[in-house]
Amino acid sequence: xxxxxxxxxxxxxxxxxxxxxxxxxxxxxxxxxxxxxxxxxxxxxxxxxxxxxxxxxxxxxxxxxxxxxxxxxxxxxxxxxxxxxxxxxxxxxxxxxxxxxxxxxxxxxxxxxxxxxxxxxxxxxxxxxxxxxxxxxxxxxxxxxxxxxxxxxxxxxxxxxxxxxxxxxxxxxxxxxxxxxxxxxxxxxxxxxxxxxxxxxxxxxxxxxxxxxxxxx
Amino acid sequence: xxxxxxxxxxxxxxxxxxxxxxxxxxxxxxxxxxxxxxxxxxxxxxxxxxxxxxxxxxxxxxxxxxxxxxxxxxxxxxxxxxxxxxxxxxxxxxxxxxxxxxxxxxxxxxxxxxxxxxxxxxxxxxxxxxxxxxxxxxxxxxxxxxxxxxxxxxxxxxxxxxxxxxxxxxxxxxxxxxxxxxxxxxxxxxxxxxxxxxxxxxxxxxxxxxxxxxxxx
DNA sequence: ACCTGAACACCGTTCAAGT
DNA sequence: ACCTGAACACCGTTCAAGT
Numbered sequence: 001x002x003x004x005x006x007x008x009x010x011x012x013x014x015x016x017x018x019x020x021x022x023x024x025x026x027x028x029x030x031x032x033x034x035x036x037x038x039x040x041x042x043x044x045x046x047x048x049x050x051x052x053x054x055x056x057x058x059x060x061x062x063x064x065x066x067x068x069x070x071x072x073x074x075x076x077x078x079x080x081x082x083x084x085x086x087x088x089x090x091x092x093x094x095x096x097x098x099x100x101x102x103x104x105x106x107x108x109x110x111x112x113x114x115x116x117x118x119x120x121x122x123x124x125x126x127x128x129x130x131x132x133x134x135x136x137x138x139x140x141x142x143x144x145x146x147x148x149x150x151x152x153x154x155x156x157x158x159x160x161x162x163x164x165x166x167x168x169x170x171x172x173x174x175x176x177x178x179x180x181x182x183x184x185x186x187x188x189x190x191x192x193x194x195x196x197x198x199x200x201x202x203x204x205x206x207x208x209x210x211x212x213x214x215x216x217x
Numbered sequence: 218x219x220x221x222x223x224x225x226x227x228x229x230x231x232x233x234x235x236x237x238x239x240x241x242x243x244x245x246x247x248x249x250x251x252x253x254x255x256x257x258x259x260x261x262x263x264x265x266x267x268x269x270x271x272x273x274x275x276x277x278x279x280x281x282x283x284x285x286x287x288x289x290x291x292x293x294x295x296x297x298x299x300x301x302x303x304x305x306x307x308x309x310x311x312x313x314x315x316x317x318x319x320x321x322x323x324x325x326x327x328x329x330x331x332x333x334x335x336x337x338x339x340x341x342x343x344x345x346x347x348x349x350x351x352x353x354x355x356x357x358x359x360x361x362x363x364x365x366x367x368x369x370x371x372x373x374x375x376x377x378x379x380x381x382x383x384x385x386x387x388x389x390x391x392x393x394x395x396x397x398x399x400x401x402x403x404x405x406x407x408x409x410x411x412x413x414x415x416x417x418x419x420x421x422x423x424x425x426x427x428x429x430x431x432x433x434x
Numbered sequence: 435a436c437c438t439g440a441a442c443a444c445c446g447t448t449c450a451a452g453t
Numbered sequence: 454a455c456c457t458g459a460a461c462a463c464c465g466t467t468c469a470a471g472t
Contacts, residue, residue: 012455030333033445044457046448051455055446112329113390116247128392154397155409158384162410166383167375173330175345180371192372193379197413229436250464261438263467268436272465 013051015041020062024105029114034058059114060121066110067127070099074134085141089148090194090202092138093164097190100168107172111165135161147200156197163193230268232258234278241279241322246331251275276331277338283327284344287316291351302358306365307411307419309355310381314407317385324389328382352378364417373414380410 009015019040023032034055035045052058073095081087100107108114118124136157142148148156167190170176184192191204226232236257240249251272252262269275290312298304317324325331335341353374359365365373384407387393401409408421 009455028333034447035445045446046458047456049447108330111390111392112386113325116245118391129394132392132394149413151409155401155406158387158393158397158406159380159410159413162383162387163376163380163413164383165387166379166381169329169386170375170379170382173328174335175328175349176375177346177349180375184372189372189375192368193376196366196376196380226436251466252464262465263439264437266466 009041009043009047012041012043012047016048016051016058017061017065020058021065021106024062024109025103028105029108032059056116057121059109060118060124062106063110063115064121064124064127066099066106067124067131070095070110071127071131071134073099074131078138085138085145086147086198086200086202088138089142089160090191092135093160093190093194094187096164097168097186100172101186104172107168112169132157132161148197149199160194160197163197164190167193226258226260229258229260229264233265233268233275234282237275237279238282238323241326242320245322246325249276273333274338276326277335277341279323280327280332281338281341281344283316283323284341284348287312287327288344288348288351290316291348295355302355302362303364303415303417303419305355306359306377307408309352310377310407310411311404313381314385314403317389318403321389324385329386349374349378365414366416377411377414380414381407384410 016037019037020032023036023040027036034048037058038045038048041047048058052061074092077088077091081091099110115121115124118128136153139148139157139160140153143150143153143156148160151159171181171186188204191202195202233254236254237249240253240257244253251265254275255262255265258264265275269278291309294305294308298308316327332338332341335345353370356365356374356377357370360367360370360373365377368376388398388403405421408419412419
């Protein structure tokens with residue numbers, strides 16, 4: 001779709017975001033540089049400045065893209081599992097875990113503050129609020145159905161999000177000992193965590209399509 | 218205590234760690250550079266390489282120091298509040314929250330994976346395990362006392378840690394909306410979270426010496 | 435054993451100039 | 454409007470040489 005004009009790129013902005021995500025997954029957060037991104041997109045190292053104010057702005061765009069990916073994963077769960085808010089909650093949490101383990105560095109940039117001043121990037125703030133909104137509605141629905149503990153939905157949403165986010169982060173950053181990890185699958189651990197905030201017993205075997213066990217870090 | 222010999226520093230290694238922590242709190246993670254650290258310690262930019270293999274090694278030393286600070290805060294709570302594991306748990310969680318908000322960048326380096334390969338730094342791994350050990354023992358004690366939900370202590374410790382860690386991280390990285398933050402104090406939010414994993418009702422007013430409300434980010 | 439100074443490859447950012 | 458090339462200040466790391 002981009003015009004391959006020799007001089008003008010056509011859609012350099014999106015090409016830079018895409019190149020940034022690729023470098024991120026290959027070389028990690030520390031390996032991401034504007035000059036590498038430009039090189040990979042086939043332009044000079046000063047070209048990105050026509051589309052992004054600075055490196056932070058590109059990072060913010062990558063973070064926004066990450067939120068969009070999460071949104072695409074969880075937005076349709078309401079229709080896919082109608083009248084089953086528990087299932088929706090579990091699948092939402094699992095989507096979060098999957099994102100964290102499949103693309104750890106992208107996850108880090110998206111959720112773990114690679115962007116210094118979020119409020120300077122309205123698109124990022126908006127996507128963050130959008131995803132939190134989806135979670136809050138889902139949490140409220142689970143509370144009405146007697147699945148989740150009562151309490152203010154905003155706080156309960158923060159609790160559920162924090163629980164899953166902390167879980168993914170701690171494992172990802174190598175804070176959880178190998179012995180704990182070797183005795184439990186990610187799926188079983190997640191279900192254990194969700195049972196903490198749940199009023200009904202969530203059975204780990206209820207659906208075993210999520211049999212991710214190894215971490216190999 | 219360090220000999221102020223004109224040429225030899227005496228205890229440059231610790232001086233570099235200290236200088237690094239200071240730069241961290243003044244200029245943030247992105248502002249931390251080996252050359253700045255050397256400058257602040259009053260040595261040439263190549264001098265640190267006599268004590269640290271590379272920048273990662275200095276960062277690992279700073280992270281280890283952060284774990285030591287946390288350990289100093291929580292290790293004595295057992296004697297300070299004997300026969301009151303609930304109180305010990307709440308104070309431990311609060312110490313974690315305090316560390317996160319008083320020194321956000323140091324917290325980030327300590328817990329949020331600034332160190333790429335932890336297993337290359339045995340002192341860091343050891344301190345991480347030590348702090349997790351304190352938490353696990355405390356959690357097990359709370360379970361015996363009927364305060365925390367039952368379940369394997371290792372998993373339950375990960376759940377409690379993840380809950381608090383995720384809470385601190387999400388707020389710190391600006392992921393939690395301003396409207397949620399303006400309606401609840403950090404203390405009340407933490408108590409709400411801990412009530413999720415608790416079998417007894419933890420009263421927020423039980424002790425109100427922790428009246429931290431403003432965030433002003 | 436501990437530290438310095440020069441050197442190298444890399445980076446973010448700016449700016450006049452080209453298309 | 455979009456991109457290039459040179460320039461500047463900064464960084465991590467290495468290494469021969471000094472104390």
